[in-house]
Amino acid sequence: QVQLVESGGGLVQAGKSLQLSCAASGRNLSPYVLGWFRQAPGKEREFVAALKWSDGRIADTDQLRDRFTISRDNAKSMVYLQMNSLRPEDTAVYYCTARWLNPSHSSEDWTYWGQGTQVTVSS
Numbered sequence: 147q148v149q150l151v152e153s154g155g156g157l158v159q160a161g162k163s164l165q166l167s168c169a170a171s172g173r174n175l176s177p178y179v180l181g182w183f184r185q186a187p188g189k190e191r192e193f194v195a196a197l198k199w200s201d202g203r204i205a206d207t208d209q210l211r212d213r214f215t216i217s218r219d220n221a222k223s224m225v226y227l228q229m230n231s232l233r234p235e236d237t238a239v240y241y242c243t244a245r246w247l248n249p250s251h252s253s254e255d256w257t258y259w260g261q262g263t264q265v266t267v268s269s
Contacts, residue, residue, distance in 0.1 A: 147172045148258040150180075150242040155263030158232055166227040166263060168242030175199040179249045180225045181256070182216060184238035184265075191241070196249035197225060205249040232267045239264050 154166040170180060181196030195206040195216035204216055215228040225242060242260040243253075250256065 148175070148178065148244045150244060150258055150260035152240065152242045152260045152263040155240060155265045157266045157268060160233055160267055160269050162232055163228070163230045164232060164265060165229070166240055166242075166265070168225040168227075168260060170223045170225065170242075170244065175223060175244075177246060178244050179205075179247065180218070180242065180244050181205075181249060182225075182227045183241045183243055183253055183256070184236075185241070185262075186235075186238040189238075191253040192238075193251040193253070194227065194240070198249065207251075229265070232265075234267045234269045237265060237267050 149172045151169045158164050176199055179196050179198050182194040183191045184194055185191040197204050197216050197218055213230050217226045239262040241262045243256040244258040245256045
């Protein structure tokens, strides 16, 4: 089991920045990929970015790469999502997630999920 707890969400004005944190625990994270998804009301869960714990390799999306950055703190078993130049369309629940070995853009492929943290961007 991998336990994931997100924090850092909230209400922010468009154009501002926000950093989400995810605390991972329960297992040696070396074989895992940790990532972020988001889900806006009425929409499917959307892949944001992922990081392979063993070598730090990052998977992200063309749509968000210029504004969102995933990073980690090995010593603290923390994963972060830095979100810059936020837009109202970034409003969603953001989930931290983990799966074995390799990233996937499909939420169905991920095994462990946090409870989510709400990010609301006002215009």
